[in-house]
Amino acid sequence: MDRIDRELLALLLTDARATYQDLGRRVRLSANTVADRVRRLRKSGVIRGYRAELDLAVLGHGMEMLSDVRLREATDRAVFEQQLADVPQVVGAMRLTGEYDYQLRVVCADAREFETVIDGLKRELGVRELRSRLLLHEVPLRPERILDA
Template identity: 55%
Template sequence: MGDDVTVSQPDRLDRQILSHLVHDGRATYQELSREVRLSASSVAERVRHLRAAGVIRGYRAELDAAALGRPLTMVSEVRLRESTVRREFAASLAAIPQVVAGSRLTGDYDYELRLACRDAAEFESIVDRLRADHGVVAIRSRMVLHDLEIDPGGLAGLE
């Protein structure tokens, strides 16, 4: 038999745990247990099941690009040449550390990339590199003025 874990849809307590973890991914099982009024061992078991089911994909530090010397954030939609293999394009983005996020799209453009750059000159060099080395035929970019503070914990409350 395999190690497949089948988990039903998260229940109300799972969703409460998820909501707290979204706001503080470093919360201990003890802290979570106080928030949801379960024992720490029960919380730990629920978190293990949520991880095994793929509901929780991981824990990450949220970085401030400006504090790291990259105050210019750009959102760029790119269209690939017909001959470009999409899987290879996506993998090639790992070689461009200024690309900090991306999504495959429907519509006129193939991908949306989020870039964190020092300045306009660095952004221009990334655009040139995408065109020359990564199969990009068209690019449409916009500068991010500021990000919105949207609570990602709301997703945990959806049924």
């Protein structure tokens, strides 16, 4: 990966809908050359996909929590991970080392909905303990800065 690939990645992180022509103008290459480079980056796995970023508050899910989860001893982790897909309020999950097994990112309309989610996780998914924190705001860090490291 050279400097131009890094520039293309930074531009795509900022606007994944940019055309090859727009990208080409920014890095001073033809649209065809840019298309070839982007295809190569996708094929190599550097680019995994393109996504829309949702404003969950606008969709009515303005309360966002980070919840550390400890599972019951008999809970199968693979089954737990599969069952998370059935909980629409869980929008992210990471397996952890240390005191807790997972960290979940949970979005809800209000505290009552969050309570319902917690009860369901404990009752149906084998969660023994939850420690949650309300997310006040996310610090806007530029993801493309990793390309400079």
